[in-house]
Amino acid sequence: MNAFVLLTFAIISEVFGSSLLKLTDGFKRILPTLGVVIGYGVSFYTxxxxxxxLPLGMVYAIWAGMGTAxxxxxxxxxxKEVFNIKKLTGILLIIAGVVLLDV
Known part of the structure; x- marks a missing residue:
C-alpha cells in the first residue's frame, strides 16, 4: 500500500482517538476509552x-502537525470550542511548519 495512504490513515486514526479523549471522563466510560485505545493503536501501527x-522526520512532522490541526x-x-484569530493563526503556523520541514 502507498506510504502516503497509510500516513493519512494514521492521521485520521490519531484524530479519532484524540477526539474521543474528552468523552472518556478520565477513562471511566468504557466505549470512548475503547475508541481512544483502538484509534491510537491503529495510528501507531500504520x-x-x-x-x-518514508523518512522519520518527514513522517512525524506531517503526522503530528496535521493531527494537531x-x-x-x-x-x-x-x-463548540472558541474559534478566534489566535487559534486560526496557530493552526496555520502548524501547517506552515510541516510544509517547511518537508521542503
Missing part, C-alpha cells in the same frame, strides 16, 4: 508501516 518507505478543528466543530 505510522510504523509508513516508516518502511485537525484535532483543533474537531474541537471547534464538534465540541
Amino acid at each position: 505510522l510504523s508501516l509508513t516508516l518502511t518507505e 485537525l484535532t483543533a478543528m474537531v474541537g471547534i466543530i464538534v465540541y
Whole structure:
C-alpha cells in the first residue's frame, strides 16, 4: 500500500482517538476509552508501516502537525470550542511548519 495512504490513515486514526479523549471522563466510560485505545493503536501501527518507505522526520512532522490541526478543528466543530484569530493563526503556523520541514 502507498506510504502516503497509510500516513493519512494514521492521521485520521490519531484524530479519532484524540477526539474521543474528552468523552472518556478520565477513562471511566468504557466505549470512548475503547475508541481512544483502538484509534491510537491503529495510528501507531500504520505510522510504523509508513516508516518502511518514508523518512522519520518527514513522517512525524506531517503526522503530528496535521493531527494537531485537525484535532483543533474537531474541537471547534464538534465540541463548540472558541474559534478566534489566535487559534486560526496557530493552526496555520502548524501547517506552515510541516510544509517547511518537508521542503
